[in-house]
Amino acid sequence: MAHDTDPASSSARSTSAPEPIDLPGAGDWLAWVGERCEGQLGEARRCVEQVKTGSSDAHEVLAAWNRAETALANAASVALWAEVHPDAAVRDRADELDQEVQRYVTELGLDRDLYAVFDAVSTGPGAEALDDDARRVLEHTLRDFRRAGVDRDEATRDRLRELSETAVRLSQDFGRNIRDDVRSVRVAPERLAGLPDDYRAGHAPDADGLVTITTDYPDLVPFMTFGSDAEVRRELALAQHNVAWPANDQVLQDLLAVRRETAALLGYDSWPDYDTEVKMIGSGQAVADFIERISDAAVERAREEVAVLLERKRVDHPDAEVVHAHDSRYYSELVRREQYDVDGQVVRTYFPFESVRQGLLDVTGRLFGLEWTPVPQSVAGTWHPDVASFDVGLDGRRIGRIHLDLHPREGKFKHAAQFDMVTGVAGVQLPEGVLVCNFSRGLMEHDEVVTLFHEFGHLVHHVLGGQGEWARFSGVATEWDFVEAPSQMLEEWAWDADVLATFARDASGSTIPAELVAAMRRADHFGKGTYAAQQMSYAARSYYFHAGPHDDLTAYGDELQRRYSVFPPLEGAHMHCAFGHLDGYSSGYYTYMWSLVIAKDLFSAFDAADLFAADVATAYRDKVLAMGGRKDAADLVADFLGRPYSFDSWAAWLAE
Structure with missing residues (x-):
């Protein structure tokens, strides 16, 4: 089994570019997950001790804390394997390890000795010389201690500790119950009336002459869109909304x-x-x-x-x-x-999955100046044959790696989300992210294409924002009600006729007509x-x-x-x-709509006639995405737009 080096240790920083972590591929995942998490958790503990017993110089304290936070983020990424690994034993082990990580996070937040170090640093030697980023790390760290309850009495701190551990277990139970509960309805084949031919072909009757429709997205979404049997739609909706009940x-x-x-x-x-x-x-x-x-x-x-x-x-x-x-x-x-005059069954013929995935890479590569280089599974060592991996390049150098896990399977996360695998820290470790979705392997609905663009926006944000010095502000580390805005803005490229023409083609090779895209846009205003x-x-x-x-x-x-x-x-x-x-x-x-308000405002800076204009795209990349959490989100938006954000663009969109 391959082992990753210890990226969080002080000796890991070198003049050579960091490498992606080594995943075990066909090796022993159960052992690897444990070693990865426990090794990084041990490194975090060692770095915390350095904070508590080392120099009182502000910059040196924060540097040691940065190493601790880097290792802790690496340990916390074990939660990913609970959501995606095909082996239930690995998923269960990941849940156990995640509890251990979160227990340690709670302990840190309630550690008065550790808090005293940062409190003293805020007015001690070197504090005045800290740059803006380091000062922001210090301010946010002190705020975290206060929000954890470090200043409460001992009995209160003990109760907060108990509550935190209970919350972690309950959160895991809540997610596991959803993940493991796939429901279904069984219907006669004739009740698939209205469904596309490829859907009906993929749902052959069983030995009893019935067809099974599950609550997984590739089954659910087409049926709710095209299935003309109202009672089956109701039964399927009821099954979907009763997942994990009672x-x-x-x-x-x-x-x-x-x-x-x-x-x-x-x-x-x-x-x-x-x-x-x-x-x-x-x-x-x-x-x-x-x-x-x-x-x-x-x-x-x-x-x-x-x-x-x-x-x-x-x-x-x-x-x-x-x-x-x-x-x-x-x-x-x-x-x-x-x-x-928009027929969804015609529209979907222009969106075969493989073409959409490649088109997404081409579009985002052109927009942000990124190169996506496929990484063979034998090199990437990923956890399932469905996973596709790509090295991310910018200006001729590798800046990260992404993994796309886009089809449903038993025991896998049921929705669509981006997960951190590695938190990027300049000179220490490359950012790596995982996109987890549940799309069909065949034709996609256009709204699924939009969803893929949206979720991929989180992945781009994670990689571009993962090039800084501080783990605390790496990747999607902004206020949580801003994180959806960049992804919602990227959806706009999935609605542009010129953009879609670069990859949306039917089986005959014909490009999606511009007039159809225009009709799709008009129709999209309805609803x-x-x-x-x-x-x-x-x-x-x-x-x-x-x-x-x-x-x-x-x-x-x-x-x-x-x-x-x-x-x-x-x-x-x-x-x-x-x-x-x-x-x-x-x-x-509320975050989704709050972020949409800001996304419409961000998009107002782009020229609808030229969505790839380099000046505005580069400014957006560098002033918003690449900054991670180094500034408040409102300041990032103002830096890009040249003014504070407003509701005006969203209101205009709603009124169209």
Whole structure:
């Protein structure tokens, strides 16, 4: 088995460029995961001791702390293997190790001796000579100690420690229950009416003459878009929204209670107040206000769109009185086909997966000046044959490595996200990131193409932002309600006719017609109101579930759905059990719409007639993405735009 060198040690820094880590490939992953995590955790402990017993010079203390944070980030990346590794034993071991890492993180935050070192450093020798980045590291570190409860009495610190360990276990349980629970419906083949030929060909009847449709995205998305059988759509939606129910109902209640108690012990009025203190939005009340602001802006348009959907539904069902969420995708597709001349089944023929993946690399390479060099699996040593790896080059030098794990399988993370494998630190270790998605191997829906561009934006951010000195600000290390903005902006390139013409071709080799893309853009404007309203219903669940206790999360979630969405709740559904963002984003699901507001503002700097203009693309790359977390997000945006961010571009987009 190949072993990685110890990148966090002081001896690892050299004049030679760092190499990607060695993954075991066909070797012993169970041993490697343990050795990688425990070795890096041990290195973090050694570096922390250097902080506590070494020099009192500010820069030397921070340098030792940087080595500790680098090693700790490496150890924490073990969580990736719990989400993607095909061996359940490796996934379970990764969960165990992640608990150990998080336990140590908690200990560090409550370590008064360690805090005393940084407190003394802030006014001690060398503090005045620190540059802006080092001073920012120090300020954020002191803030972290305060938010961890280091200044609380011993009994409170002990309870905070218990709560942290409990929260880690509950979070793992919540995610595991979602990951391991693939549900399905079995239907007669004729009930696949409306589905594309390739979909029906890939879903042959079993020995009982029935077809199985699962809640995995390659099954779910096409059926909800094209399947004309309304009852099957309802059954499939119910299966999707009942993933991890009833198990996650109590898990979530327990997790919410832990978060509420943690915030109270730390002196905050609510978990959202604690959570937002380090975000752009600034306070829990600001989240509630934002939800109302977006809802008020979108509600009229959303109701108009639902009226259009209801009118179309009544063509099929004359007595229909309501449009359900599981109707919306199907009837939106029909409206776009009949009123905007956009047939999704025709559109998807231009997006075979392999062509889209290569096109994405070509587009982002041209836009950001990056080179993507394929790395053979025998060299990359990846964990599954589906994984494709690429070295990332800029100006002729390798600056990172990415791994694309894009198809579903048993035991794998069920949604779409970017995971850190290695945190980039200049001269020490190359950034490596993993894109985890669940796309079909055949034709893709255009909205899946948009999703792929979006998620890839996180990967680009991770690599470009991973070139600095400080682990603390490496990669996507900005405020958490900004992290989606760069990815949402990259979606714009998946809507441009000239961009799509570079890779969107059907089986005959014909390029997607510009007039079809123009129609797609016009059709895309339909549904913006319902999208914004539905997003606010999710954001409201995220916020209000955390703002106070609720005995029945299903009933309260349905109440919020009726208040903010234009689609009624699905009877018998318990969607909060499958709503994975309630873990990672906790009370902050508003982030997606908040980031969209900023993304539209960022995009306003680009020339729609030339999306590859080098001056603006390079400025964006260098002033926003490459900065990682070295400045507050608002300052990064202002540096690029030459002004503070505003709602104007988003409001104009909504009104189009």
